[in-house]
Amino acid sequence: MAKLTVLDLKAKKGPGSLVMVTAYDYPTARIAQEAGVDLILVGDSLGMVVLGYDSTVPVTMEEMLHHVKAARRGAPETFLIADMPFLSFATPEAALENAGRFLKEGGADAVKLEGGLEVVPVVEALVRAGIPVLGHVGLTPQTASSLGGYRVQGKDAESARRIVEGARALEAAGVWGVVLEMVPTPLARRVTEELTVPTIGIGAGPVTDGQVLVFHDLVGIFDRFKPKFVKRYAEAGALMREAVAAYAREVREGVFPDEAHSFGMREEILKKVYGD
Known part of the structure; x- marks a missing residue:
């Protein structure tokens, strides 16, 4: 399957038109590509899922670049989006420098940034520079504390507006798509119908043009918490724990490594070394 272009993406309207997975490294990005997803997002959620932070706020540009490069190597034929971490796009100048690094050094095809009206000048600057941008409204994890925590947004008139x-x-500023996170389905439907660019939902119901889930969530590796919108398609975490426990048990019992997993050598060579 050929890598999608921004023009391809802008035309992807209708439920089920886009499948995006958030992956953070070579093996998970490679699996996502082999599974046939349309888009891979290297999200700043790696702060919690991979690095063990309590939120996405501590994630740095260097940490993001490290993972973007790894994911690019794992999925060279898939459209790859790099998440702009907290304060990396505080001004248009900072955004241009950091987004440019994602494309030039990381090999990303686009960047994603959180926010609505307040980030329009940043989006406009990036688009003018030729950097494709994916928008993100609703729950914006980087500023979740100011939104009342990790909860559904848009349930009252003010937040819905x-x-x-x-x-x-964001559409007027030139984004090729908009992520809707933790938004009531009726509101997500209206926004999706109004925009000419695709929407990608996470906790926004089945009405958006695309869907995104975190790799570690959908395969059951990350278990610190499980949002309502996550569906687990496997329990890989349990299988991995069982495998490591079996390995530890066999080592302690002297079962592993056995002859099949060891290397031999001719006895006369060993005698020459030790002078036997």
């Missing part, structure tokens, strides 16, 4: 206005402004 903010999401609608933010999505409209």
Whole structure:
């Protein structure tokens, strides 16, 4: 399957049109590509899922670049999006420098940044520079504390209006798509119908043009918490724990390594070494 272009992506309207997976390294990105997903997002959620932070806020550009490069090596034929970490796009100048690094050094095809009306000048600067941008409204994890925590957004008129206005402004600024995170389904439907660019939902119901889940969530590796919108398609974490426990048990019992997993040598060579 050929890698999608931005023009291809802009035309992907209708539920089920885009499948995106958030992956953070070579093996998970490789699996995602082999499984046939359309898009891979190297999300700053790696702060919690991979690096063990309590939120996405501590994640640095260097940490993101490290993982973007690894994911690119794992999925060279898949459209790859790099998440702009907290404060990396505080000004248009900072955003241009950091987004440019993702494309030039990391090999990303696009960047994603959180926010609505407040980030329009940044989006406009990036688009003018030829950097494809994916928007993100609704729950924005980098600023979750100011939104009342990790909870559904847009349930009251004020916050719903903010999401609608933010999505409209992002499209006008030139994004090729908009992520809707933890938004009520009726609101996600209206926003999706209004925008001419695709929406990608996470906790926004089945009405968006695409869907995204974190690799570690959908295969059951990450278990610190499980949002309502996550469906586990496997329990790989349990299998991995069982495998490591079996390895530890066999080592302690002297079962592993056995002859099949060891190397031999001719006895006369060993005698020459020790002078026997």
